[in-house]
Structure formats: C-alpha cells, structure tokens
Amino acid sequence: MKHKLIALLLCAGISSIVNAQDKDEPAGKQLILKSDCKACHTEKNKLVGPSYKDIAAKYPSNSKNITLLAGKIIKGGSGVWGQIPMAPHPQMNKKEAEEMVKYILTVK
Template structure:
C-alpha cells in the first residue's frame, strides 16, 4: 500500500513537471540565428494562429494531436466538444486556470500567462483536429 502511494505521487510529480514551466529563451546569440528565424517565419505565417501559439507554449509536453500522453489528444478533445462559443470560452478557461477530473486523475496545470484571446485561438485550432 505504501509503495503504491509513493509510486502514485512520483507519477503525479513527473506529470506536473512535464506540463509545467514552458518558459523559453528567445534571445538571439548571433546574426545567423536571426537569419534562420526570419526564413522560418514565412512558412509559419501560413499556419493557424492557434497552432503557432501551441507550438510556442508547453502544451506539447502533455498533449499531441492524435495520441494521448499525460493529457488527452487534441483529436479526442475535438471529438468531445463541439466548436460553440460556450465551449471555446470554457476550454480556454481550462487552459488558463487548469483543471482536473474531465480526463482522468492527472490535473492540467494552469497557464495564467496565456491571455483569454490566445487561449481561445488555441481552442479554436484544437477543435478543428479530427481523427
């Protein structure tokens, strides 16, 4: 029983660590890095804003488009929720405030640094993903 508790707490701690943080160093160290970033920006502009925002966040540490990791896949979220204004607002709130219980025992960490508008763009993109 004690080993089970320790194991459960260890798994929870690793899960939270994997989903937390997400702070990236965006400082360029050379003009070459700047040139590479500029050339990569052109194709990225074609991607939906929500997809770009997800790529810049720590979301992909816990979620993938088609497979479950720590949290549900984006395709599973899209299958469960219709793209209504109410669902978009509710799911954006889950991104910002975190949550637990909708997809199992592991809680989703809060991301208060993400604005409501950006979270809604992320949700709009997620809800377009199909299996």
C-alpha cells in the first residue's frame, strides 16, 4: 500500500511538471496540442497537410493572413496545398483559431 501511495505521489508530481511546462508554451501551441491538428500537420515536415514551417514561409504574419487562415481552420479548405482538403473545425471559435495561426506563423 505504501508503495502505491508513493507511486501515485510521483505521478502527480510528474503531471504537475508537465502542466507547468504547458503553461510556458504559447497559447496557440497549447491549443494545437489539445486539438486534432497533429493528425495532419507537424512543425517541420509535411504529413497529410503542410508543415507549420511551410505555412509560415508562405504567409507573412499580418492581420489579413491571421484572419484568412483562422477562417480556413474553422471552415476547412482545399486546393492551396494539393488535392487533400483540410477538414473543418466548426467547434473552434475565431479567437482560438487566430491564436493557433499566430503561433503557426512563428514556426521557422
């Protein structure tokens, strides 16, 4: 019983460390990590969709592009990066999508 309690306390401590590290990440990255984005995108390499690095290279970080790309996250899109369409994410609100885009456009 004592060993189980110690194991639980250690896991709780590790969980606290992981959560503390998450708080140090930009808000947009935190939202991405909690979403299904990683099923199709990575930071540096093309997966199903373009990498965040490629997106950042194509779109300068400005309010026009942030609004445009946030809309694509929410509504979905196709044709810009190939034949495979991006699924819509209507559950995401505009502010969350914009935070994600702001982060994506910093990936170099």
